[in-house]
Amino acid sequence: MKQCVLVVLVLFVTGIYAQTIQEYNSKDNNYLEDQFYLGITYNFLLDKPTDFTQRNLSYGLQGGIIKDIPLNSKRTFALGLGLGYAINSYYSNLVASEMDNAILYEIARGDSQVKRSKFETHSIELPLEVRWRDSTSEEYKFWRVYSGLKLGYVFGSRSKLVTTENKTSFINPDVRKFQYGLMFNFGYNTFNIHIYYSLNNLFEEGIVFEGEDLKLKPLRVGLIFYIL
Numbered sequence: 001m002k003q004c005v006l007v008v009l010v011l012f013v014t015g016i017y018a019q020t021i022q023e024y025n026s027k028d029n030n031y032l033e034d035q036f037y038l039g040i041t042y043n044f045l046l047d048k049p050t051d052f053t054q055r056n057l058s059y060g061l062q063g064g065i066i067k068d069i070p071l072n073s074k075r076t077f078a079l080g081l082g083l084g085y086a087i088n089s090y091y092s093n094l095v096a097s098e099m100d101n102a103i104l105y106e107i108a109r110g111d112s113q114v115k116r117s118k119f120e121t122h123s124i125e126l127p128l129e130v131r132w133r134d135s136t137s138e139e140y141k142f143w144r145v146y147s148g149l150k151l152g153y154v155f156g157s158r159s160k161l162v163t164t165e166n167k168t169s170f171i172n173p174d175v176r177k178f179q180y181g182l183m184f185n186f187g188y189n190t191f192n193i194h195i196y197y198s199l200n201n202l203f204e205e206g207i208v209f210e211g212e213d214l215k216l217k218p219l220r221v222g223l224i225f226y227i228l
Contacts, residue, residue, distance in 0.1 A: 041222030
């Protein structure tokens with residue numbers, strides 16, 4: 001949690017500094033906007049199985065670069081093609097454990113010794129944005145509405161469990177490698193709302209939990225900061 005707060009403070013200061021520098025730049029009709037991004041989200045899980053509940057702070061951190069491609073002479077409409085990195089954590093009462101070369105999933109009940117259960121993913125992401133903003137070469141505070149598609153490749157996924165007796169962690173191959181979804185970013189100046197809705201499930205097809213398919217579709221809501 002301390003790390004999340006520190007990240008937010010760094011982003012805030014960096015954003016203010018970058019925008020201030022832009023304010024004093026000379027007029028440039030070939031300017032580009034928002035070429036770097038950093039964000040923090042709260043991660044929801046949809047399509048939950050029976051008795052599934054989220055716990056603790058399921059958070060996400062993301063950052064990357066964006067190639068801004070203006071589409072009109074005023075440069076208010078543009079495309080954005082990016083490359084980034086994201087780490088996402090999902091805390092819940094769903095426990096994963098290795099057993100006989102397989103992974104067993106079960107719900108931690110009320111009398112369980114489970115303190116924390118987490119799924120964690122590390123991803124390379126490719127955001128594709130359609131951009132509108134009312135900026136000019138001399139205006140550093142402006143409205144923006146960016147929407148589009150985000151593709152992701154999960155190169156690292158782990159299940160972690162903390163009980164009253166011990167801690168365990170292992171690589172979880174059941175997490176889907178290729179993920180994609182819709183995103184919508186809007187705001188004014190430094191602070192902007194970020195929404196990502198996954199179009200496929202967190203887990204691979206065929207993962208069965210208590211007689212039903214284990215789906216769990218991510219929905220991430222938070223703040224995104226654009227720089228330079």
